Amino acid sequence: MAYLLNYKMRFERNDGTEEEPNIVEYFQNASVFATNADYDKQMDFAKAEAYNGEVIVEEIADQEPEPAGDDVWAELDAAYQEGVNAAYDQ
Amino acid sequence: MADYVSNYSGDQIDEAVGRALPGGALDTSKAPAGFGYGDQMEYVEVSDEAALEAKLDEMLNDMSVRISKQFILVVNSINNLNSLANLTFTSTYAGGYAQLTVYTWNNTQGEGQASNCTFLKQKRFGKWGKLEYVNPIMRLGVEYRTTERHLGKPVYVRAVDCGALPNATSKTLAFGESGVAETISFVGVTSYGVVLTGGSENEHGCSLMVRLNGITLKTQTNQTGFTAIVTVKYIKNTD
Secondary structure (H helix, E strand, C coil), X not given: CEEEEEEEEEEEEECCCCCCCCEEEEEEEEEEEEECCCHHHHHHXXXXXXXXXCEEEEEECCCCCCCCCXXXXXXXXXXXXXXXXXXXXX | CCCCCCCCCHHHHHHHHHHHCCCCCCCCCCCCCCCCCCCCCEEEEECCHHHHHHHHHHHXXXXXXXXXXXXXXXXXXXXXXXXXXXEEEEECHHHCEEEEEEEXXXXXXXXXXXXXXXXXXXXXXXXXXXXXXXXXXXXXXXXXXXXXXXXXXXXEEEEEEEEECCECCEEEEECCCCCEEEEEEEEEEECCCCEECCCCCCCCCCEEEEECCEEEEECCCECCCCEEEEEEEEEECCC
16 A cells, blocks of 8 residues: 655745845645555654644555656656645645 | 817927927926926835736826836835836727836845846736736745746746655645646755756755646655755646
């Protein structure tokens, strides 16, 4: 079984100036791929980054496919298929 | 010969004639009054882009075609800083054409984040277009529509804080709203100063892919001690 660990990261930025700060918070959706073998490790990472430690676990049918040779794009395509949509569905 | 009907007032004609006659009886040393040249400029403060458009239309109603007006502009929702704005009424064709050019400066000491920024706004066929940046401020997580074009479409740019690099897995960040038609360029920079351009042949062994509205970082080892910011340029299928 494979998983997508979906969460929101919270950031702050200064929309003002150094003299007159205007601190604004904003959120960024993120999604980390995990397998049974590294689930705990990836969950620790996701919880550490997640706003209020909230992580939504999504089971996905297929494991991340093995890279085809040294074709990094084929490898990344597979990650993209699951990751982008999952991040958006939050 | 057809009768000519002037749309100008007597004072306007006098002033124009006076400026055209060197040494004429009328004041020849002044720029036209009321348009920000040779006078104290009007101060305009509006809350957001919609209020700006309403104010610009109000100004255009008092202007003739091919006249420019210069004024001080503050748009609270954009950067809340004083700006030098120039509004030109370019044509009455098909509902009206106009061009707004804005140069921002910072009144406070030091280098403000939003100073020295230029953006434009055009009215075409009687309708205001969206604000476009010449040099976007590039605040993290903010989408900027730029004056740049790709395949005839406006180019948007956004800098995305990706947080920590992943630990021997992939991490995907969703950026922007739906409607991203095509990514035309991207680059990442890590907190270690490493530039990510796609392949994993770098100090982090980190590959980077951007497709539509998703950014995927992938590492083969634990790189969580480093963070990354990825800047993406794209066009939208809504334009």
